[in-house]
Amino acid sequence: MNIYLHELKSYRKSFLIWSLSLVFMVWMGIVEFLSSKGNNSLSEMYNNLPPSLKTLMGGGDFDVSTAIGYYSILFIYIELTVVIHAALLGVGIISKEERDKTIEFLLTRPISRNSVLIRKTLATFTQILLLNLVLAISSILIFNTNSETPIITGLLKLMIGMLLLQILFSSFGLFMASLKKQHKTAGSIVISVVLVTFIMSILTDLHKNLRFLSHLTPFRYFDAKTLLLESGFKLGYILICIFLSILFLFLSHYFYNKRDLSL
Amino acid sequence: MSVIEINNLTKYYGKSRGIIDVSFNVEAGEIFGFIGPNGAGKSTTIRTLLGLIKPTSGEALIFGKDCFTEGKEILKDVGYLPSEVFYYEGMKVIDLLKYSASFYKKDCSRRIYELAEIMDLDLNKRVEELSFGNKKKVGIVQGLLHEPKLIILDEPTSGLDPLMQQKFFELIRQENQKGVTVFFSSHILSEVQKLCNRVGIIKEGRIVKIETIENLRSENYKRIIVETDTVLSHDYFNIEGVSDFTTNNHTYSFLYKGDINLIIKKISSLNIKNITIHEPDLEEIFMHYYEKGE
Numbered sequence: 225m226n227i228y229l230h231e232l233k234s235y236r237k238s239f240l241i242w243s244l245s246l247v248f249m250v251w252m253g254i255v256e257f258l259s260s261k262g263n264n265s266l267s268e269m270y271n272n273l274p275p276s277l278k279t280l281m282g283g284g285d286f287d288v289s290t291a292i293g294y295y296s297i298l299f300i301y302i303e304l305t306v307v308i309h310a311a312l313l314g315v316g317i318i319s320k321e322e323r324d325k326t327i328e329f330l331l332t333r334p335i336s337r338n339s340v341l342i343r344k345t346l347a348t349f350t351q352i353l354l355l356n357l358v359l360a361i362s363s364i365l366i367f368n369t370n371s372e373t374p375i376i377t378g379l380l381k382l383m384i385g386m387l388l389l390q391i392l393f394s395s396f397g398l399f400m401a402s403l404k405k406q407h408k409t410a411g412s413i414v415i416s417v418v419l420v421t422f423i424m425s426i427l428t429d430l431h432k433n434l435r436f437l438s439h440l441t442p443f444r445y446f447d448a449k450t451l452l453l454e455s456g457f458k459l460g461y462i463l464i465c466i467f468l469s470i471l472f473l474f475l476s477h478y479f480y481n482k483r484d485l486s487l
Numbered sequence: 488m489s490v491i492e493i494n495n496l497t498k499y500y501g502k503s504r505g506i507i508d509v510s511f512n513v514e515a516g517e518i519f520g521f522i523g524p525n526g527a528g529k530s531t532t533i534r535t536l537l538g539l540i541k542p543t544s545g546e547a548l549i550f551g552k553d554c555f556t557e558g559k560e561i562l563k564d565v566g567y568l569p570s571e572v573f574y575y576e577g578m579k580v581i582d583l584l585k586y587s588a589s590f591y592k593k594d595c596s597r598r599i600y601e602l603a604e605i606m607d608l609d610l611n612k613r614v615e616e617l618s619f620g621n622k623k624k625v626g627i628v629q630g631l632l633h634e635p636k637l638i639i640l641d642e643p644t645s646g647l648d649p650l651m652q653q654k655f656f657e658l659i660r661q662e663n664q665k666g667v668t669v670f671f672s673s674h675i676l677s678e679v680q681k682l683c684n685r686v687g688i689i690k691e692g693r694i695v696k697i698e699t700i701e702n703l704r705s706e707n708y709k710r711i712i713v714e715t716d717t718v719l720s721h722d723y724f725n726i727e728g729v730s731d732f733t734t735n736n737h738t739y740s741f742l743y744k745g746d747i748n749l750i751i752k753k754i755s756s757l758n759i760k761n762i763t764i765h766e767p768d769l770e771e772i773f774m775h776y777y778e779k780g781e
Contacts, residue, residue, distance in 0.1 A: 226589040234575065325573035329629075332537050333590035334562040484500075484540040 227330075227340060231317060231347035239351055242309050246302065246355070247362045253298045254366045257291065270297075276430055286453070291367045292375040296382075296448035303386050303443070304422055306359065310352045310390040311414045314397020317344045318480070319407030327485050337481050345398060345473060352390040356383055378452050385446025385457070388465045392442055393418060395472035402476035405486045488515045490637050490668040491536065495545035498531050505531035507692045508545070513670055518663055520683030520700075521672040522773065528692040529672045530570070533641050536670075537567060549637065563591065566635035570642035572626035574614040580625055581610040584632060591633040602628040605654060620646040627655060631662065638662060639670045644678060656682055676773050688776045695776050703772055709747070710771065712740045713754055714761040726753065731775050742767060742775055 270278070270288045286293035318341075321327040330340065360383045368375055397414050404410040425443035428434045438444040445461035491513035498505035506528035513519040523529050534540045535547050538558030547554040549561045574583050581599075588595035603610055606624045617625065623646045630638065638659065644652045659682065663669055673679050679686060680700060688696040715737050724732060728745030737760070743750050754762065767775075 226586060230575075230586060234577070324575070325571075326575055328539065328569055329574060329587070331539055331558075332562060332565070332567045333587065334559050335590060336559045339559075482541065 225343075227335075227343040228347050228350075231344060232350065235313075235317075235347070235351060239355070242355060243358045246305065246359050247366075249298070249302055249305070250359070250363050250366050253295065254370055257294045257367075258370060286448075290373065291370060292373075292378045292452065295363065295367055295375065295379070296452060299382055299448050300443075302359065303382075303389065304418075306352075306355060306386060307389050307393050307422075307443075308415070308418055309355060310348075310394040311397045311418050312411070313348050313351060314394035314399075315401045315407070315411050315414050316397075317348055318398060318401035318476075319404075319410055322405075322486050323407050331485065338477060341398075341402070341477055341480050345395075345476075348394050348398065349391065352394055353387070356387050356390060359383070359386075381451045381456070382446075382448060385451055388446060388462065389442055391469050392465050392472075395469040395476070399472040399476040399479075402480035402483075405483065489513065489548075490515050490550060491519075491670060492548040492551070493532070493536075493545070494547075496532070496535060496542050496547055497544045498528075498535060498540065499543045504528075504692045505540075505543075506535075506689070509689070509692075509694050510545075511687050511694060511697050513668060515668055516663070516666055517685060518659070518669040518671060518683045520679035520686035521670060521689065522674060522676065522679050522686055523689035524674060527689045529674075529689060530641060531692075532689070533567075533639060533670075533672060536639065537562070537565070563633075564636040566630040566633065566638045568623075568626045568630040568638075568640045568643050570645060572622045574622070574625065576613075576615045578614050579610070580608065580612055580614065580617070583614060583625065584610070584629055587629045588632055593633065595632045595634075598632045598634060599628060602631055602658075605658060606651065618646075620648065620651070623647055624651070627658070631658070635667065637668045637670065639672075641672045642674070643671070644673075644675070652678075688773065690776065704766075707744060708767050708772055708775075709743045709764050710740070710767040711743050711750065711754075712738060712761075712763045713757070713759055714738045715757055715759050717758065719757070724753070726750075731771070742771065 270286075286296050288294045288297060321330055331337065360379065363379055364376060367379075393414075396417065397410075400410040400414050401407065404413070421441040422443050424437060424441040425447070428438040428441065428444060442465065444450070445465060446457070451457065489512040491511075493512070494510050496509045497507050509528070509532060521529055521532070531540070535542050536549060536554050538554045538561070541555050549565065552561050554561060575586075578586070584599050584603075585596075588599065599610075602608075606627055608621065608624045608628060612621075614622070614625070623643075627643070630640075640659075644655065647655060656678070659669055659671075669682075671679065671683055683700060685697070685699045686703070687694055718737065719739065724739060724741060726749070728743050728750070730742045730744075732739070732741040734740070
């Protein structure tokens with residue numbers, strides 16, 4: 225309990241900054257949305273965009289004159305931000321102890337490495353869930369009140385999908401930080417994986433013959449187009465996500481338990 | 488009963504040497520000095536004892552339990568003061584100490600204030616505002632607040648002013664009188680000499696000697712300095728028991744351990760100008776172990 229609370233406390237500031245940035249992104253979105261509402265210019269412009277540019281904005285044939293349609297375009301970048309947060313948090317919560325050399329203090333308390341890792345994992349999950357809620361609530365408050373049709377159902381779907389990605393990438397972060405002795409290496413590997421899979425998700429949309437790769441990038445599992453315009457959640461993808469998260473968490477324990485700590 | 492039991496402990500970091508085949512015991516209630524030059528393997532040994540690193544081979548036991556796999560149980564009764572203290576920035580000293588105390592299932596607050604008083608520590612400062620010496624004081628309070636049965640000290644006095652060093656030694660002595668075992672690692676001989684009953688000397692990863700301070704002193708080493716008026720052959724004093732041999736012009740200086748008659752006969756056959764024979768100080772004996780084999 226003490227480690228869990230200690231972690232939450234030490235992340236207060238950083239969490240606040242991430243939250244505010246997200247709310248700001250959403251708020252910028254609504255400002256733009258409202259300014260273009262009423263004249264159809266925005267949706268005309270969007271529909272006339274070349275497909276490759278559309279892809280960069282989520283790729284779907286969204287009706288950008290509706291709040292949820294507009295939000296979906298905004299969403300892929302919000303999601304990328306939130307996933308980066310989750311991944312960095314997963315790496316950081318483990319590796320900061322070695323970076324700041326506080327690991328010697330922590331692990332000379334009477335507590336097993338497993339317990340340390342479990343508490344840190346819980347603190348990570350708490351924060352990603354809270355960030356998800358902050359985003360969900362601020363989006364609902366900001367977008368829903370400015371939309372004729374309620375967007376809550378669609379939005380909840382997006383948030384659930386995003387939460388699965390957050391769990392997946394933070395678990396991956398925890399795993400890499402437990403595996404690697406050098407905290408810088410772990411951090412750069414994790415960020416590279418986030419960016420590569422993100423770019424992959426756009427490329428697979430752009431080139432039809434790359435489509436088979438879309439199974440390899442989690443960003444395609446729960447994107448707005450699939451969730452809102454197409455088939456919705458696919459059980460297979462949910463299971464892959466859960467399976468990989470559990471695998472990463474399991475491996476993080478395995479490696480953290482047996483490795484030398486860098487001091 | 489042995490509090491610490493180390494059997495054939497070896498640790499390699501990849502290919503580089505940590506410690507090789509280290510074995511010794513620390514008995515309950517003693518103050519054991521662990522001495523050696525920098526890089527000899529003192530910290531490696533301590534980190535293995537604390538379960539921070541995994542031995543390549545051999546075993547380390549504290550209270551009869553394995554240090555790497557049963558650390559959680561062991562550490563309940565171990566207080567550790569690292570050579571360099573690092574704490575969470577942004578925390579107040581008192582919050583840090585309370586955080587540390589929260590890991591032990593007992594009320595430590597009385598002891599925190601007691602120790603802070605003795606060490607003259609300001610509890611309301613933030614960790615990052617503290618000087619090196621003050622951080623060390625936090626380390627001392629943090630290492631003792633749960634009233635451990637074994638105290639492991641890794642170069643504890645660096646950064647402390649002489650007055651604080653004295654208070655600290657007093658504190659350690661008091662704990663020891665209560666029956667607490669102390670493992671004291673240092674490269675400063677005088678403080679080990681002051682405090683310890685027994686010492687282990689480590690050099691280049693290997694234990695070279697384990698001896699009581701008393702025996703070390705009474706081991707009958709003599710420092711002999713002879714001045715002659717002729718040049719002696721290079722190996723004149725190359726007999727058993729002579730070590731640390733240096734020569735300067737016609738002056739020959741060495742440590743001798745063995746039958747005093749032998750060496751006196753050897754010297755008496757020379758035409759000497761001057762001679763001094765005295766007890767070497769402990770420092771010299773240690774240097775002798777440090778340098779042996781080089």
